[in-house]
Every structure is written in C-alpha cells, then in structure tokens.
Amino acid sequence: MEKKKVLFFIYQMGAGGAARTLLNIINNLDRTKFTPILVTLNYNGSYEEYIKSDVTFIKLDTKRLRSAIFPLAKVIREEKAAIVFSTIPNYNTIAILANLFSFTGAKNIVREAAYLGGSPSENMKLLAYGMLYKLSSKVIALSEGVKENIIKRYKIKPKKIKVIYNPVDLDSIKKNIEHEEVANEHQAIFKEEDAKIIITAGRLVKDKDHETLIRAFAKVNERITAKLVILGEGELEEDLKRTAYNQNVLDKVHFIGFQQNPYIYFKQADVFVLSSKREGFGHVLAEALATGVPVVSTNCKPGAQEVLNYGEFGRMCEVGNAEEMAAKINEILNLNEEQTAQIIDKGLGRANEFNAKKIVKQYEEAFNQTIDQIEK
Structure with a gap:
C-alpha cells in the first residue's frame, strides 16, 4: 500500500498542550502507512528536539499567521499531502484557507481542543469558525463535552465529529x-x-x-x-x-x-x-x-x-x-x-487508557477514512 502524506500545521512546537499532542501523534504514527510532515511558522519551539529524525519539518518564512496562507498552500501542493491536519481555531482557519488555495485534492481534518464560547461575541466568532469547519472532511473533538459544544456553538453536524482523547506518551x-x-x-x-x-x-x-x-x-x-x-x-x-x-x-x-x-x-x-x-x-x-x-x-x-x-x-x-x-x-x-x-x-x-499507542491508532483510522473518501 502506498504511504500517504499527512501534513500537520501548528504555529510553533512550543510549550503548550497542542504542540505536545501533535508531537505525540507524529512520533507514534505508523510509518508503514503514513509519512508525517510538520509545518510551523518561523519560531523556535521547545519541543522541536523531541521530533523524530525521519519527520520532514518545514518552517514557513513568516511569523504572522495571516501571512502563512499562501506559503502553506505552496507546501501542501509541493509535498502532495493527502491530509492537512491542524488544531486550535485560528490555525484551523488558516489551514482550511491554505488548502483551498493549494488547488489540490488534499482534505482538511481539524482538531478542536477547547471548550469555547459563552458570551454573545464569542458565540458569533464560533459560528464563523463553524462555517469554515464545514469545509473540512472531519472534526476531531478531544472529549464528549467538546463535541457537544461544537454541535451547539459551531453548528456542525454530529456525524462529522469524531471524539479522540489526547494521546499520552x-x-x-x-x-x-x-x-x-x-x-x-x-x-x-x-x-x-x-x-x-x-x-x-x-x-x-x-x-x-x-x-x-x-x-x-x-x-x-x-x-x-x-x-x-x-x-x-x-x-x-x-x-x-x-x-x-x-x-x-x-x-x-x-x-x-x-x-x-x-x-x-x-x-x-x-x-x-x-x-x-x-x-x-x-x-x-x-x-x-x-x-x-x-x-x-x-x-x-x-x-x-x-x-x-x-x-x-x-x-x-x-x-x-x-x-x-x-x-x-x-x-x-x-x-x-x-x-x-x-x-x-x-x-x-x-x-x-490514554496511551499514545492506542490513541494514535484512532487518529490513523480517521486519516484512513478521510483518504478513502478522497479515493472514492
């Protein structure tokens, strides 16, 4: 079976939980089935030294998120990514737009990690995110509570959302x-x-x-x-x-x-x-x-x-x-x-129960399901 390229996008491999989660997924991904590519903005992150040596690691020549859309689109196109995976609403937005401008067959999977919303202004912002999330192939929620919040605040259909807990290495x-x-x-x-x-x-x-x-x-x-x-x-x-x-x-x-x-x-x-x-x-x-x-x-x-x-x-x-x-x-x-x-x-x-080896299998299943949709 031909290995599929999964491009992971995050602002930096810094000290936060999102970077740690991506690190755990990337390092434990089955290399016989997937080739991981990591793309960040032009920052140095404290977790970079823990990335496995076989990972293609690309830093975009910008520190501004808005300026990352077209450079990221170019990487998606040149690397021939099958899936573009991102996390955190602002970065999910950029990843979805970049994928649209890549003019390729790559599909977006976005991960939502936070329990957001509450005030009218926040809820309006989440509705806007939801409009873009509808362009993705799948939304990963990191808990049942987050899934319920995505349905309520983002107006995403439940069938599009998959709950996968955070992997712990x-x-x-x-x-x-x-x-x-x-x-x-x-x-x-x-x-x-x-x-x-x-x-x-x-x-x-x-x-x-x-x-x-x-x-x-x-x-x-x-x-x-x-x-x-x-x-x-x-x-x-x-x-x-x-x-x-x-x-x-x-x-x-x-x-x-x-x-x-x-x-x-x-x-x-x-x-x-x-x-x-x-x-x-x-x-x-x-x-x-x-x-x-x-x-x-x-x-x-x-x-x-x-x-x-x-x-x-x-x-x-x-x-x-x-x-x-x-x-x-x-x-x-x-x-x-x-x-x-x-x-x-x-x-x-x-x-x-949160062992990265177990949890990453669930991510691989989500990737495969999305790839099957592409090929069909």
Missing part, C-alpha cells in the same frame, strides 16, 4: 522519570523530609485559576507543613506572588517556570492539583496520573470530569472553591500508605 514519561533528575537549583525544595509537596503545572493565566489554589494551599498550610510548586509561565506571575504574600505563604510557594521534563517534578510530589475553571480535556491530569501521583482537580467542564470519570480516579472539588479544594488536598495528604498505593495504581490504570 507513557513510554516517554517513564524514560524522563528514570533517566533525568530535578534541576540542581530546585533540588532543595524537595529535600525537607517533613514537608508535603503539592504541585501543579499550567500557564499562569486566568482560566487556570492559580489564585484559588494558592488560597487553598494557605489553608492546608495552617494544618501541616507543606510547599506548593508551580510549573509554568504567564502574565499573572507577579499577581500570584502578591496573592501568596497576602496569604502569608510566599516563602512556601515556588514558581519554577516552564520545565521540559515536568514529570520528574510530578514524581517527587505528594499530590498534583489542577485548579482550572475549564478544560477541554485536562491533558496534564492524565500525565500526572501516569507519573504515579494522586490528583485533586476542580470539576472543570468538560475535560477533567471525563479524565477522572467524575471522581473515580481522583478527588474533585467545585471551581473557585478554596475551602473545598483545601479539604480534598488534606484528604489525600492524610491517607495511609496502603490507601495512597491503591489510588496510585488506579490512576496508572486510567492513564494507560
């Missing part, structure tokens, strides 16, 4: 834990024997609601000796430090920025906490489970509910409720060794 996570160490400048954080380590990871933006986590941590710290480790970068770092100062815990909250290998940090923690207001999937929850750390998460719709199966695989609390979050964290930290081991084993089993 368990082999890579295991390798990162076994062969790497916490950076030297951070090792002292984890060496205080009596201190419990609470950890989180995510961009320092409003939707991640680290403020509620810090307030919850302050309540936990009234009862036990603990430290809060925050992985991630963002515009709210100074505001969050002020919150920690006002809560009298600034010396116990450690902002350590983006880490290429967050898993070795997760492994050192006693509990991982996700404080988000909303999540399309909650990829970091699945990764935390895979490292063998108990998790506490807000009941953020729709993703966290689905990853944790409404509390079966981790404690859940109300969004924005620092009191309840603190109570759930304390529950985990006060479990005995046997109870903790049971939770960890259960979490590892759940993480295996």
Whole structure:
C-alpha cells in the first residue's frame, strides 16, 4: 500500500498542550502507512528536539499567521499531502484557507481542543469558525463535552465529529522519570523530609485559576507543613506572588517556570492539583496520573470530569472553591500508605487508557477514512 502524506500545521512546537499532542501523534504514527510532515511558522519551539529524525519539518518564512496562507498552500501542493491536519481555531482557519488555495485534492481534518464560547461575541466568532469547519472532511473533538459544544456553538453536524482523547506518551514519561533528575537549583525544595509537596503545572493565566489554589494551599498550610510548586509561565506571575504574600505563604510557594521534563517534578510530589475553571480535556491530569501521583482537580467542564470519570480516579472539588479544594488536598495528604498505593495504581490504570499507542491508532483510522473518501 502506498504511504500517504499527512501534513500537520501548528504555529510553533512550543510549550503548550497542542504542540505536545501533535508531537505525540507524529512520533507514534505508523510509518508503514503514513509519512508525517510538520509545518510551523518561523519560531523556535521547545519541543522541536523531541521530533523524530525521519519527520520532514518545514518552517514557513513568516511569523504572522495571516501571512502563512499562501506559503502553506505552496507546501501542501509541493509535498502532495493527502491530509492537512491542524488544531486550535485560528490555525484551523488558516489551514482550511491554505488548502483551498493549494488547488489540490488534499482534505482538511481539524482538531478542536477547547471548550469555547459563552458570551454573545464569542458565540458569533464560533459560528464563523463553524462555517469554515464545514469545509473540512472531519472534526476531531478531544472529549464528549467538546463535541457537544461544537454541535451547539459551531453548528456542525454530529456525524462529522469524531471524539479522540489526547494521546499520552507513557513510554516517554517513564524514560524522563528514570533517566533525568530535578534541576540542581530546585533540588532543595524537595529535600525537607517533613514537608508535603503539592504541585501543579499550567500557564499562569486566568482560566487556570492559580489564585484559588494558592488560597487553598494557605489553608492546608495552617494544618501541616507543606510547599506548593508551580510549573509554568504567564502574565499573572507577579499577581500570584502578591496573592501568596497576602496569604502569608510566599516563602512556601515556588514558581519554577516552564520545565521540559515536568514529570520528574510530578514524581517527587505528594499530590498534583489542577485548579482550572475549564478544560477541554485536562491533558496534564492524565500525565500526572501516569507519573504515579494522586490528583485533586476542580470539576472543570468538560475535560477533567471525563479524565477522572467524575471522581473515580481522583478527588474533585467545585471551581473557585478554596475551602473545598483545601479539604480534598488534606484528604489525600492524610491517607495511609496502603490507601495512597491503591489510588496510585488506579490512576496508572486510567492513564494507560490514554496511551499514545492506542490513541494514535484512532487518529490513523480517521486519516484512513478521510483518504478513502478522497479515493472514492
């Protein structure tokens, strides 16, 4: 069977979840059936070094998304791509337009990862995206909740949408834990024997609601000796430090920025906490489970509910409720060794359901279905 070329388009292979998902798909794609091509704008991304050497990697000569349409169209044409795969609404729009201007038989598959909309202006924008999405062959939703939102907000027919959860590269996570160490400048954080380590990871933006986590941590710290480790970068770092100062815990909250290998940090923690207001999937929850750390998460719709199966695989609390979050964290930290081991084993089993090797098979099936439509 002739191998088919799948062109993946994203703005950069940076630190975000979308880039990590594309990396996991590309690296695990069956090379006997598909040839992956990765196209980005002219940025350097932190995940580039992890791309397998056999991947054709092309950077367009522009850093402006709007300017990418015709250069991307040229790549689609020259590479003779069968499928153009993209993720995130703005980039999906560019990929669809570029494919139209490529004047080829390539088909678009767009992935929607976020639970968007709510305000009238946002809903109008999503209707506009939906008009373009209707030109694609298939829409991938990363959870059932995201699918329902696409039907409601984008007005896309259900039969066009396929739900595929995010792939988690368990082999890579295991390798990162076994062969790497916490950076030297951070090792002292984890060496205080009596201190419990609470950890989180995510961009320092409003939707991640680290403020509620810090307030919850302050309540936990009234009862036990603990430290809060925050992985991630963002515009709210100074505001969050002020919150920690006002809560009298600034010396116990450690902002350590983006880490290429967050898993070795997760492994050192006693509990991982996700404080988000909303999540399309909650990829970091699945990764935390895979490292063998108990998790506490807000009941953020729709993703966290689905990853944790409404509390079966981790404690859940109300969004924005620092009191309840603190109570759930304390529950985990006060479990005995046997109870903790049971939770960890259960979490590892759940993480295996998101194994990249399994999930990528579902993507391959979607690619094949789309290619069959082309050939018919």
